[in-house]
Amino acid sequence: MAIDLAKISAKKLLEKFGIGEHKPGSGSAAAFQGMLACELLITVISITNTPKYQKKYEKVLPTLLEKKSKLENDFLPQLESFFYDDSYYFDRAIKYRKQRDEEENFFLKRELNIKSLEELKKSIEIPIQIANICIEIAEIGIYVFDNAYKSARGDSQVGISNAVSALQGCLSIIQLNLFLLKVNEFRWTSGIRKQYKTLKDKLDYLQIESNKRLEVLELRVDKYVRIFEDTDKFLSISKSKKNWNDDELENLVVSFQNLIWKHRKVIWETETPKS
DSSP, X not given: OOXXXXXXXXXXXXXXXXXXXXXXXHHHHHHHHHHHHHHHHHHHHHXXXXXXXXXXXXXXXXXXXXXXXXXXXXXXXXXXXXXHHHHHHHHHHHXXXXXXXXXXOHHHXXXXXXXXXXXXXXXXXXXXXXXXXXXXXXXXXXHHHHHSOGGGHHHHHHHHHXXXXXXXHHHHHHHHHHHHHTTTTHHHHHHHHHHHHHHHHHHHHHHHHHHHXXXXXXXXXXXXXXXXXHHHHHHHHHTSOSOOOHHHHHHHHHHHHHHHHHTHHHHOSSSOOOO
């Protein structure tokens, strides 16, 4: 599958996945999700490192830039390679399987079956490697969400979600292909199942952590909604009459001051006034 990811349009890539063939397949899709997660997190870190925000984030920037380098120089190239490799090896497994089904000679059929299963093993090993990378990407995403540019937390959360989704997809692929192996290679599959258990435990943890970050965004919106509600009430009162006496104006100003003081921690997220 000769696809230049830098040149193909999103529409064409989606068409490749939706054409109804086995390549690119679910393993390639998981790798692509991981790449998308990388790019989103790289974007957030790059914004955090612009001159406008460097001072504000100077304590965490060295760590963020280390993680950015890992995303760019390690994970993206590896995932791009797996994007192609998954299709290549699964395609070989399918071809051997078709030849096996059409072969009438018992010994040749058996040999083709062995070859098909060997290629299928690679279609299990590759998703395991993709899954392990996506765990690290998700963990980087959590750090980026908590420490990088706050107004880009939407990108950070989508990055986390993509990495977690890719991990979950890989686990599904592993289970499906293990089933296809059936009783063959029992010792090998036993080792794979142990790795699967470790990956599944990580998935459970990361899903919880991802949901916590979503709740952070929800709480932030809820706080602003309360400001908007109180402000709307104040404006309704202030517009309720045209002529105010001095005492009424004083009460109105005090109400406005109380509104600001009540919501000071939201209005000033840093350096909140204490008096």
